[in-house]
Amino acid sequence: MRTSFLFSTSFIFYALVSGSLFSEFISPNFTASYHRFIDNKGAFLFSRNGTFKVAVFNPGGKTNFYLCVIHVASGTIIWSANRDAPISSSCKMELTVQGISIAGQDANLKWATPPLRSSVHALLLTEMGNLVLLDRFNGSLWESFHYPTDTIVIGQHLPEGAILSSAVSDDDLSTGDYQLAITDSDAILQWQGQAYWKLSMDIRAYKNSNYIVEYMAINRTGLFLFGHSGSAVVIQISLSPSDFRTAQLGASGRFMIRRFSGSDREQEFLGPINDCQIPLICGKIGLCMDNKSNRTTCSCPQGFHRVSQNSSGCMPNGRSLPRACDSTSQLNPSALSYSRLGYDMDYFSIDFSEPVRYGVNLSVCQEFCTSDCSCLGIFYANSSGSCYALENDLGSIISSAADDDDDLWGYIKVIVGAASDINNTYSDQTQQFPVIALVLLPFTGLLLMVALGFLWWRRWKASNREIKLGHASSLSSGDLDAFHIPGLPQRFDYEGIEVATDNFKTQIGSGGFGAVYKGTMPDKSVVAVKKITNLGVQGKKDFCTEIAVIGSIHHVNLVKLRGFCAQGRHRLLVYEYMNRGSLDKALFDSGLVLEWQERFEIALGTARGLAYLHTGCEQKIIHCDVKPENILLHDQFQAKISDFGLSKLLSPEQSCLFTTMRGTRGYLAPEWLTNSAISEKTDIYSFGMVLLEIVSGRKNCSTRSQCHSVDNRNSGGGHSTSSSRSGVVYFPLLALEMHEQGRYMELADPRLEGRVSSEEVEKLVRIALCCVHEEPSLRPNMVSIVGMLEGCIPLGQPKVGSLNFLRFYGRRFAEASMIEQENGQSDFTLFPQANDSTTSTTSDSRICLSYISSQQISGPR
Incomplete structure (x- = not known):
């Protein structure tokens, strides 16, 4: 916000x-x-x-x-x-x-x-x-x-993907071990990356799974997870009305909501309620027992003893515990064994995690844990053969009296033959280094060095064989063959995509790096496949950029990347199919008239998508090529932004903004010419230009033959100075002039035939003009634009002084058109560049103004 x-x-x-x-x-x-x-x-x-x-x-x-x-x-x-x-x-x-x-x-x-x-x-x-x-x-x-740190208050939003981190204590505000993460469906408490509670579990929670969570907030009446830009409630906890309350992740690992009246405070909400569900309530491997009287007792499982009288946590008798994945954890499997926890045991994260193995026996489950240094223990469901791993760190064990927990067996990984804990992080006492380790560790190290040497030799030999086969030129391509992005839905093979697209039969679009084809996957879902044919060095870079960017973010107004193909020299991206095509076809096709409400929803959806890119991601994402061709439409004209091939990722700490990128002329901000730093305000300028085209239903730069009559819409027979007399119209200038005169209805697409009010047109025109201010600092941010569109933030007032450059644009556009008509030229540009490789099918697009005549790189998807 x-x-x-x-x-x-x-x-x-x-x-x-x-x-x-x-x-x-x-x-x-x-x-x-x-x-x-x-x-x-x-x-x-x-x-x-x-x-x-x-x-x-x-x-x-x-x-x-x-x-x-x-x-x-x-x-x-x-x-x-x-x-x-x-x-x-x-x-x-x-x-x-x-x-x-x-x-x-x-x-x-x-x-x-x-x-x-x-x-x-x-x-x-x-x-x-x-x-x-x-x-x-x-x-x-x-x-x-x-x-945010560990607390939010009324008026504050915690967006999807953000977290609250607990403090160590009330006196020590350092970042603690617990986190509250906002996902697209819930609010989840986590410890060491392991979930132990969800907001949706609470008996008071009202749930609506029809929407994706966008942010969490508290207000006078309760706690909410909102979707659909705040208009839809996904999860709600109703509370008594209060003018001030906080939602805090406490140092104990509990999520608490408190209301305040003066210096008095009242706890209204607590999660989790059960003490034993908190990961470290009894220390590492401590046994937590809930005696049903709201009192929790801690002890050690059978075969374990307390670390010390002054500290919580338990240790296996006569054994030591390995650490997770450090230099001392690479032990010979024969040095590892498992201590059983006993019956009626449970673990806090099991209800929130998936088994690492299904349908296996206990020995296979243990073998998996032995081979994985991050695994410190297992729970094994005997009836189903499900194997659950306890990874990275060990929390408390829950003593459960549930009948079905006899089926769940718990085991802790231990080091055999060590009388003291070689890697024990719980004991404060100095431990004697075991003699057996003095023998095993050097021997194990020698074996490890031999194994690494052998693997290196095999890899060197394989690389030489590739070179001999003449594949040296595709080394970087080979590197991409092993390219993997965690969390990416799927990696496709080229043959499968050939079948899905019927050998790339139906082309539905094209761009700077290749064409886009329609395909049908084996699950009958329809996809759009972007086939990159002009790869080169820049193409490989942008291919990786697209995967890294789109594969890591999810938003209802962003095109979803289903997967990719990097096989041999083939580079393909597989997206969800948008059945209504791109916005330019919907706006400028004379056979289709978008109603005003559809246009408004498209504008709002696009704004929400850009707001998410700018502020909702861990790293700021600047699209750099916002235009109607890159706004795709789905059912009910739902807008989704595509084409992140030109996007850049900026961390919050980055101080230097980039200045070397190119987008599509007609939508490029003035700062491109002045070599000023390019920021998210560049996207906002482009969005403003798109917004004007949504209002008028035609290109901002067009000759009279391609646009609707301006004079017929000028009431009282008045004349505009926006170059209408020369037979061309530069619509942004016309919008400025009509704004100054308060004649907003003359800007609306005449095909709407009165199905829109002056107030509705004024709203979009004023927002658009604010977006195209020449000075980037005067342009509102996308979050504010969303607020203005939704009506929760007052409309901005365009500053005419920062819009006078549109008058220069309008004059030069008219002059260029007149020269073209008089000389019969079809490729005149106002600001020609030697590297201008932009092509177009109409003369008006060639003289469409921009401070620079840039290379049109990405094209529509």
């Missing part, structure tokens, strides 16, 4: 206490420390009504200090900046035009905000508890709400 905040600079230095305590805003070149504001317990910034404060604070009065946002009435910390880099009381927080930084002793940097797109003008603490850095236009540069 990115918002613009209005403020008056005359109140930035409004002092509350002796000129040293600020209200709501502070300006750059400001320094704070606990000592400087010790009379206010480190607080130096308050929200407007004093609900929240920002302070350099030490929880529990300890020696570790953190920059925190705190709920004043209850003293609850809702966010901390340097949670993993605490400072002392004398260390400083500085606000500069580059952002916030926290320095420790000797001025070494402990924490800082990521690089920002423009200079900081002010720091604001909102009444919701959101700490925001503002630019000089009052636009958001950075928000604490986008970097």
Whole structure:
């Protein structure tokens, strides 16, 4: 959620206490420390009504200090900046035009905000508890709400793919072992990557599986997982009305919701309720027993003993435990065995995981665990032959009285013959290194070196054989043959795709790297297959980019990548089939008229997809080629964005934005010509141009023969200066002129014949003009655009001063068209480039304006 905040600079230095305590805003070149504001317990910034404060604070009065946002009435910390880099009381927080930084002793940097797109003008603490850095236009540069720690509050969204991480304790805010992850269907608690609770399990949860989860939020009436841009509830926990509540992942591993009234707090929700379901409730391999009286007791399984009187967790008698996959865990299988846990045992993650083997006997299950260094134990279901692995770390064991748990047998991997724990991470006492290890470890190391040498020799020999066969030129291609992306649905072989496409019989599109064909898979599902024929070095790079990008993200408004083929020299991408084709065909085909509501839903869906790419992914994704050809339509004209061949991934910490990419002219932002940094605001410019075409139902750059009559739509016989007199229309300029005159209905596609109101057209036109501001910083972000389309954020006001470049575009477009008509030229371009290889079938597309005449690389999918 990115918002613009209005403020008056005359109140930035409004002092509350002796000129040293600020209200709501502070300006750059400001320094704070606990000592400087010790009379206010480190607080130096308050929200407007004093609900929240920002302070350099030490929880529990300890020696570790953190920059925190705190709920004043209850003293609850809702966010901390340097949670993993605490400072002392004398260390400083500085606000500069580059952002916030926290320095420790000797001025070494402990924490800082990521690089920002423009200079900081002010720091604001909102009444919701959101700490925001503002630019000089009052636009958001950075928000604490986008970097949650262990807590969210009313007004904050936790998007799908985001997590909350517990603190170590109430006094130690460092990142703990527990996480709350938001998936596309649920909210899941995890420990060491293993799930142990889901929100949908709660008996109070209302569930609707018809939508995909987009974000979690709390409000006055409860906890919600929302889909369909907030209009659909996927999971709901109803609670009593409250003006302030928090949802927190506690240090104990429980997810809690609390409501506050003054300094009083009430716990409204807790998950999981059962103590024994918490992974480390009794320590590693500790036995948790729920005696049905809300009291949990901890002990050790039979054959195990407590590590020490002062610590939880258990150890096998006369055995030691291996660690997961480190240098000391590569033991000879003969040195490993299994200690049985006994009857009526269960493990917290089994109900949330799939077996690693099905229909096998116990010995096969154990052999699997022995060969996998990450496996530290197994649970084996005797009746079904299902084998469950306990991986990476061991949690508590659950004592279960359920009748069917006699079928579930638990075993812990142990090292045989060691009287002490060679790799024991639980004991604080120094252990004597066993004599047998002095013999086994060197011998095992020698065998390992011999085995590695043999494998290397085999691989070298195979590589030489490939070269002799004349395949040296396809080495990078061979590397791709082994290319694998975890989580990618499927890797197809070329012969199977040939069968599915009937030997590539039906072509449904083409692009810069090849053609797109329709196919039918063996499961009868219809797919679109992109066959890359012009590979080259750049093609291989973009092929890997597409797989890495599309294979790792999932959103209802993004085309789904089903799989890929990298076999020999063949490179193919297999997508879900979009049965209504691309937006350009739906908009510009005279035989089809999209109704206004369909156009609006397409615009909204496209905006949601771009918002997800820009802010919803772990890494920011800039599409760089937003145009109608790359917006595909499914049933009910659901819009999905395609073609990520030109996208770039940016981590939040990256400070240098790229400037070397190319998209499609007519949709390229002005910053391409000036060699300015290219950011997500470039996509927003392109989206604005697409939005104008959605309104008019025709290309923005078109001759009068390709567009609808402008003069007939000019009321009162007035004349536009948008080049209509020269026989051509540059629609963005016409949109600006009609906006200035308030004549929005004259911009709507006349084929709609009055089936749209002036207010509906005005909404899209104003948003579009805001998107195409010449200065990128004036363009709204995609999250704000979605909010404006949905009506929850006021419409932006286009700034005419930043749109005057459209008048230059309009004049040059008219001049180019007149020269073409007079001279009979068919390939005139305003800004010709030697490397311009763009081709088109109509003259208007060749003179369609852009600051640069770029190479059209990706093309429609």
